[in-house]
Amino acid sequence: MAGKKRKDDKFKKNILCIGGGYVGGSTMAVIAHKCPHYKVTVVDINHNRINQWNSDMLPIYEPGLDDIVQTTRGKNLFFSADIERGIKEADIIFVSVNTPTKTFGTGAGMAADLQYWEKTARQIRDASDSNKIIVDKGTLPVKTALAMERILTATNNDVHFDVISNPEFLAEGTAISDLIDPDRVLIGSRETPDGIHARNEIVGIYKNWVPEERIITSDIWSSELSKLTANAFLAQRISSINAISALCEKTDANVNEIAHAIGLDKRIGDKFLSASVGFGGSCFQKDILNLVYLCRYYGLNEVADYWESVVRINDYQKERFIFNMLLTMFNTLVDKKICLFGFAFKANTGDTRESPAIYIAKRLIEEKAELVISDPQALENAKMDLGGMDGRIQYVEDPYEAAAGCDAIAVMTEWDMYTNLHYEKIYQSMSKPAFIFDGRNILNHKMLFEIGFNVFPIGKPKLSHFRER
Numbered sequence: 001m002a003g004k005k006r007k008d009d010k011f012k013k014n015i016l017c018i019g020g021g022y023v024g025g026s027t028m029a030v031i032a033h034k035c036p037h038y039k040v041t042v043v044d045i046n047h048n049r050i051n052q053w054n055s056d057m058l059p060i061y062e063p064g065l066d067d068i069v070q071t072t073r074g075k076n077l078f079f080s081a082d083i084e085r086g087i088k089e090a091d092i093i094f095v096s097v098n099t100p101t102k103t104f105g106t107g108a109g110m111a112a113d114l115q116y117w118e119k120t121a122r123q124i125r126d127a128s129d130s131n132k133i134i135v136d137k138g139t140l141p142v143k144t145a146l147a148m149e150r151i152l153t154a155t156n157n158d159v160h161f162d163v164i165s166n167p168e169f170l171a172e173g174t175a176i177s178d179l180i181d182p183d184r185v186l187i188g189s190r191e192t193p194d195g196i197h198a199r200n201e202i203v204g205i206y207k208n209w210v211p212e213e214r215i216i217t218s219d220i221w222s223s224e225l226s227k228l229t230a231n232a233f234l235a236q237r238i239s240s241i242n243a244i245s246a247l248c249e250k251t252d253a254n255v256n257e258i259a260h261a262i263g264l265d266k267r268i269g270d271k272f273l274s275a276s277v278g279f280g281g282s283c284f285q286k287d288i289l290n291l292v293y294l295c296r297y298y299g300l301n302e303v304a305d306y307w308e309s310v311v312r313i314n315d316y317q318k319e320r321f322i323f324n325m326l327l328t329m330f331n332t333l334v335d336k337k338i339c340l341f342g343f344a345f346k347a348n349t350g351d352t353r354e355s356p357a358i359y360i361a362k363r364l365i366e367e368k369a370e371l372v373i374s375d376p377q378a379l380e381n382a383k384m385d386l387g388g389m390d391g392r393i394q395y396v397e398d399p400y401e402a403a404a405g406c407d408a409i410a411v412m413t414e415w416d417m418y419t420n421l422h423y424e425k426i427y428q429s430m431s432k433p434a435f436i437f438d439g440r441n442i443l444n445h446k447m448l449f450e451i452g453f454n455v456f457p458i459g460k461p462k463l464s465h466f467r468e469r
């Protein structure tokens with residue numbers, strides 16, 4: 001057993017996380033908070049991100065995160081740019097780097113881009129001079145752990161590595177409560193004595209706060225594939241209710257009533273049945289496309305087509321939203337001023353990755369509309385997402401100011417604050433006729449109609465002041 005590791009005797013174990021993003025940062029903050037006897041270090045190649053983690057302006061917004069970081073940082077939670085030192089000192093290394101969709105070469109637009117993950121594997125191997133457990137925390141194609149093992153053992157030193165799969169199931173916006181009170185923690189390993197020993201080490205971390213019955217263990221391939229499957233099922237629920245919302249709009253049925261009626265069936269359940277402008281976020285689309293790519297790779301074309309349709313319905317839902325706006329606003333959006341309420345892909349996060357709002361904004365600009373974008377957390381990201389279109393877009397945090405003078409409001413994000421605004425005042429400040437397209441079905445549609453708005457929810461009868469002929 002190699003044993004040259006410098007150990008800080010104050011702590012029982014040194015945990016390192018490579019990749020200080022949404023998952024790495026939040027997960028390590030919670031581990032540090034729940035395990036004061038471990039030293040937890042987060043490293044990242046992005047030095048700016050590390051500086052932000054060490055400042056009062058954390059790089060990500062998650063309810064509860066600031067408090068946890070404040071109480072642990074400098075005590076047993078550290079953020080550092082020194083990756084090599086972090087690797088040398090660690091007993092356990094979590095890998096939580098980004099695995100976006102590949103944009104080039106074979107598998108472009110479908111497969112996972114594993115370049116960041118691969119570089120990390122090599123870096124761990126080259127800097128290690130003592131035995132380590134490597135924990136894949138990211139969402140990876142099934143069998144990636146095998147590639148990790150092959151990279152780690154490709155040079156002939158006497159360091160022993162065990163590779164574990166511990167996919168993260170947190171949802172942005174509720175990351176901290178999800179981590180503190182998870183539905184389950186999944187830990188997969190090789191079913192060898194070494195593999196099981198390493199797996200038990202990771203179980204030992206979570207046992208500090210997660211009830212044992214919620215920590216489940218499995219073989220390593222099932223663990224890897226469970227994460228892709230979970231995201232595919234979640235996204236499929238959204239596309240299923242969104243597909244029904246399209247039919248509701250043609251038939252005067254109400255998708256909320258349907259969701260309520262079917263959700264009471266215990267076999268279906270009532271979660272994730274809200275119709276909307278579509279799902280977003282960094283994971284759903286990329287993970288389904290990754291699953292589709294894997295199925296095609298293994299020759300399972302029917303299975304691939306089935307999952308691919310979930311993404312197709314999501315694209316259709318976004319385009320349907322634009323088409324409804326265009327049709328309703330007299331078939332032209334040229335020079336119309338449209339206010340987007342929300343830009344984050346969901347409430348309680350500043351993350352805009354794959355947000356439907358990006359697509360909607362770009363399509364509205366294509367139609368030559370002018371945009372005013374409002375969001376309590378995501379304006380900086382929105383500016384980056386829409387960079388280069390600056391002439392026709394304003395960014396205004398205050399929703400009253402943002403909506404003033406606009407022809408229409410389109411709700412993109414289900415922030416609570418949008419349900420409690422003084423809509424009478426907003427209506428008075430807007431150009432007439434005034435329209436609201438509620439892409440999240442969060443507003444009181446009847447009340448808005450009575451104020452004077454023409455109201456277009458998702459999957460519910462429209463409330464229009466125009467007489468049908």
Ligand SMILES: NC(=O)c1ccc[n+]([C@@H]2O[C@H](COP(=O)([O-])OP(=O)(O)OC[C@H]3O[C@@H](n4cnc5c(N)ncnc54)[C@H](O)[C@@H]3O)[C@@H](O)[C@H]2O)c1
Nearest residue numbers: 019020021022023044045046096097098099116138139168
């Ligand atoms: N965001 C989510 O809600 C979520 C949930 C569950 C799982 N996941 C998965 O977790 C993984 C991480 O996702 P994320 O959202 O935290 O990504 P992220 O982009 O927010 O963070 C990844 C970080 O890794 C850093 N990085 C990349 N290469 C590196 C290297 N060689 N050395 C050190 N740092 C490096 C990047 O600079 C970045 O800060 C992905 O596989 C993702 O699919 C994400």
